[in-house]
Amino acid sequence: MPFISQIQRQSDFNLFPSTTPIVIDNGASYFRIGWAGETDPRVIFRNIVQRPRHKATGETVSIVGDHDPALLKYFDCTRSGPRSAFDGNVVYQFEIMEYILDFGFDRMGANGAEIDHPVLITEGVCNPVQSRSKMAELLFETYGIPSVAFGVDAAFSYKYNQQLGVCDKDSLAICPGFSTTNVIPFIDGEPVYKGSCRTNIGGYHITDYLKQLLSLKYPYHMARFTWEKAEDLKMEHCYIAPDYASEARLFQKGTKEAEDKTRSWQLPWIPPPAEEPPSEEEIARKAAIKEKQGQRLREMAEAKRSSRINELENELHGLEFLLQQLEQVEDDDIPSFLSATAYVSKQEIESARQKVSQSLRKTKGEPKGDQVEAEEKIDLAQNEKFPLIDIPDNMLTPDQLKEKRRQLFLKTTSEGRQRAKQKRYESELEQERKNQQDEEKRLENPELYLEQLRDKYKELSEKVEQRKRLKTNGNHTNGNSMSGAVGRGERLSAAQRERMRLLTTAAFDRGKGEDTFGARDEDWQLYKLMSKDNDDDDEGPDQEEAELTRISSRLQEIDPTFVPKSELGTSQPVEVPRFRPLTKEDFQIVLGVERFRCPEILFHPNWIGVDQAGLDEMAGNSIRRLPSVGQGVEERLTNSIFLTGGSCLFPGIAERLEAGIRMIRPSGSPIKVVRAVDPVLDAWRGAAAYAVDPLFPTQTFSRTDYFEKGEDWLRRYQLRYSL
Template sequence: MDVDESNVSYLPQQSLPTVHVPASYDEHRDKHTPLCIDNGSTYLRFGFCTSESPRVGTNMIAKYKERKTNRPLLLFGEGIDVEGGARSQARTPWEGDVLLNFDALENALDYAFIQLGIDTPTVDHPILMTERLASPLHSRALTSELMFEQYSVPSLAFCVDSVMSFYHNNLPSPPVPFRSDGLVVSFNTASTSVIPVLDGKGLMSHAKRIPWGAMQATDYLLKLIQLKYPTFPSRVTATQTNWMLQNFCEFATDYTALLRQLKDPLQMRAADRIIQFPYTLPVAEEKTEEELARIAERRKEQGRKLQELAAKARMEKLVQKENDLAHLLSVRDRREEESKKEWADTLREEGFSSDAALDSMIKKLEADLKKARKKEADGENEEPEEPPSFPLVDVPDEEEGLKEKRKQKLMKAGYEARERAKREKEREREEREAEERREEEERDRDLAGWAARMRREQEAIMSRIKERNRRKAALTDRKSAASQARMKSIANLAADDRVPKKRRKGGGEDMFGADDADWAIYRKINTAAVSSDEEEDFATLQSVEQKLLAYDPTFTEEDTHASLTSQRSALMSAFRPQYEEGDVKGKARIHLNVERWRVPEAWFSPSMAGVDSAGLGEVLQNVLARFPDHDKGRLVKNVFLTGGPSQLPNIIPRLHATLRPILPPEMPLEIARAADPTLDAWRGMADFAKTDEFARVGVTKAEYEEWGGERIKRWWGGNWNSSVPM
């Protein structure tokens, strides 16, 4: 298929990990400079509060034994990708949105302190560390125990990352205290939270969180891709899927209207984004023109020989059937002449169990010969010809002319069968002409009623065709009801009780086909068999549509089955374009269209991805409903977005379209995004660590030793403040 190459994007090449050189510790030695650690689910950001930007590493560790030297290694972040087998043993401190793996956290903190150049036995710096909204108290207690017991830090304070990002972007000029209002919407890795802030204090008792974040969105996009491309030649990883999410997905202001727009194949193709995966072209031998010409001539010759062999086989089969029919007819003629015992012996010699079996076989042969002769009669010249004569048929049997007489009998039977076929064809033509006359009279009398009847007939035939196609598709699934019914039919045929078990075991006669119902069962169990009803339905449908096109002015080409099927096929082709067999480059491409908006829409409708939770719009409405109009106006005047997924396009227009209808018309609504959604949380922590207030919000080592890890200090940026009871 033709593809605009300018619309093709290539997966980024995996770069070698950067070797990070530990910083010099001389600048901060014995100065007690506060240390800020943003312990995120994806990245660990750490640094002294006096630094302009933090050091960043993937928050993941792996304990791995090197193959060559058999030495145990502890890898962190990008270093995991250096060793091929280390990825399978990688661990993160987080399990979803809860901090659980404290061994991994300890290893990550070891790496952070080494990179900061801290070479003293203890970490003699106050620590400001992030935690998730509504974190369990035991997670904070174990983290405090690790910090005070393992590293002997002088003090430790916890804060909510999104509140610190809000603090950094709304930081007042000193010495004015922080008194900003706003509604913080934080898009995290494993969740999305909404935190109201009034007078510079996060109201955690009114905050809400939904279990949908970047990790779930990436997993959802990966499942959609796997469903769309079940036989994709390459393995699509979560890292590649996350890259697609960040670069091609966006929010829709009106998702329902967008879906209606994408029903147009042209709009679907315009929305398409193509991702090219790596591929390897097969090595093919190049042939000369002479070799190609010889191969083509050889194929033509083989085709001609196959046609001749097929024609010869058909003729031999037809002659054999005529001989078999003549023989069986002669056998049936002896029924009246022989006694019952002799007739039973004759049937047994011929391989029949009863008269019904003999009559059924004769009937089947006559039907096959009638069908073959009808085809032959259709191809013959319609000019009248003199009937042939068969003089030996009525002559008494003589040994000398017996062979010729049998031949003339067969020729006479064939001629009479062809004549009957011609008469049958003429009768059908007369009935068809009479039916056309009746239809013409009905059209002249009531055109609207005739057209309505024809349309109902067209819809009924299309429904049968659709149901037949649905059944064929269901048979490919072994767990479907149709497939299980097919297996039951096969099992019933295998347990056919018309032949006794002893006789079946001893090689008794197979009775399948003796009953006409057997062939209906065969059509059910044979998924590849072409149904005669299907051919008849298509022929009837074409005839009905031709009549409607000719006589019904309201029926157009767009209403025909072919046009409707073509429209669906065009939409499916735009949704997932099909490449020619052998196009290795095209087979290694992923087309994203509907998925670009469907995945971000899950933030507002998690149920579409199988998550039983309220969407972001419903949560915002629920949070705002708890405030009077005066406070609500202060909140919506500064709706603040932070976190990596907040960088997806059109998130601000979508939130505006969600919030505006639930607010009074005169209430101003302003939505802003963090200047740097990924680093502003750490920068806000650094800003706060430089203030005098920081020394009052941390738990000191002496307090820890007296009260334990559950010691909490309430302050405006933490999970516990004065509005939340202990």
């Protein structure tokens, strides 16, 4: 399968003799490969594989290590994420490892399928025999390697720095790597694996912890926090605090020192274009357009009103003409005459004419002045409908008296309905007149009209709220209410107080003896007094609430920013949500306490749920695990504590580790912490220097030995680092 990579392919592979070893630093984070004896590896890439499908052809493509992100738009990566061959610091996915070795040898310039060079490859501390056996099988049977040697990366880094005089022959090597942290004691230059220990915490967990913290802090920028970007932020800004508690209190107080230690990451942000205020010509042009639109709407409304008036006038003339013809028809011929029309009786035609007349006056906007004639006609019609009302009782028979009372009841009910209908009609005309006046005011000065409407809405809402508070005041008080509280009597209207007085008086008068209420006709006058239409105080609140509702609906029509109150009883003003344009600060990622909180898990792994020891505690455990050695050896080990690995690049880690080990060691013990010259590449450089030694072939495991001795011999295989 084809590979996608930006790494340039080497062209001098055939220039090296077959005796020159190939050195591979197979780390969980990066894969480094090069020639023995050189100072730097030839090829470095991330130790991951991704196998997406091409969107057009459907071909599966292998993407190994670093790649160009611009090419991913041609591939479907939803079902193929980055995969590693490692579980911790142990290789267990050898299918993925084969892709990585293929790519590494291809970038080195190997043309054929077989690699005719010895290979020195690194592995983890106390690597399982199963993993080492599978790696040997892959190198021997797939690539035809003549011989291979396995060594620990931390040991090669230690030997390389020992030659440079950084550390002593007796030393304690601490290697915080990508996925694990190992501690290996060295005595006389050789590792003592019985005293080594491991913790499953490394740079990967620090990066993942930082990514989680930033995603929780800035959830709206979560897509920006990729694993690669979090790795860059970690290596650029994170550090180890000398004292975590005091450093956290420093940021909690927000002192000047904490502000100096805060870092910001600016995300891409394009400022919005500056909006210039409109010119006078633009304002005049918009006003002219608005006036023209208003004039057009007024003309359309007037045309519609004229059309409606013509229709109503024609209909009214037709009804009057029908009534005139009906008067000339004899009574016996009226049903046959009305059968040709849509009406049943003369009263129905008069009622229809009255409705049309009222609609016509309403459309013309005329006040109720000439309704006397219509009322007289209605009275005449009623007199014809109720002929017994005006006849005295002494002139009627008992059956006629019953019919008279029935007609009197019907007439009273009809008159009541007519008055209610007339009242509604008058209120509609008044409302229409108010709406016309409001519209004229709005067209004359829209801004002033809107301001006055808002003031009126505010005034009415305050009145209604105050009345609501007065009604509900006193419900939450007991008998010993404080001074200034409103009593129930003060919260009642005048009509309600009068009703209560009548009920109290009647109950007091009738409560002295036997309850005889209702025996006399005068007792029932009490209900007439209570039901009298004198409750003027109750009409005020209803009218105010209706007016408040009308103003609220009017404001919603003409003011898009107006938000009515959800409840009339709310005392707090409702804030209108306003749009705030995004600024440069909204796209800044501030790194404060996260800078030292994330690397702190090297010393406190239990913060992320890993119940294991930290770096300082691991050093003490490693010394205690050693076989019986003298007191001088322990002092020599603590006098040369060697740090290597990518996660020891954090500033302040040496000082913090020295302070932690000093707390668990006896008083006066010599403690010195040193760091590798290059914690990342010293492992490969130490292996490259080791592979050029003339005695290196004696430390290799040949292909012939593999086929003869097999896995049992690999179990006993151990590299000597002092040649």
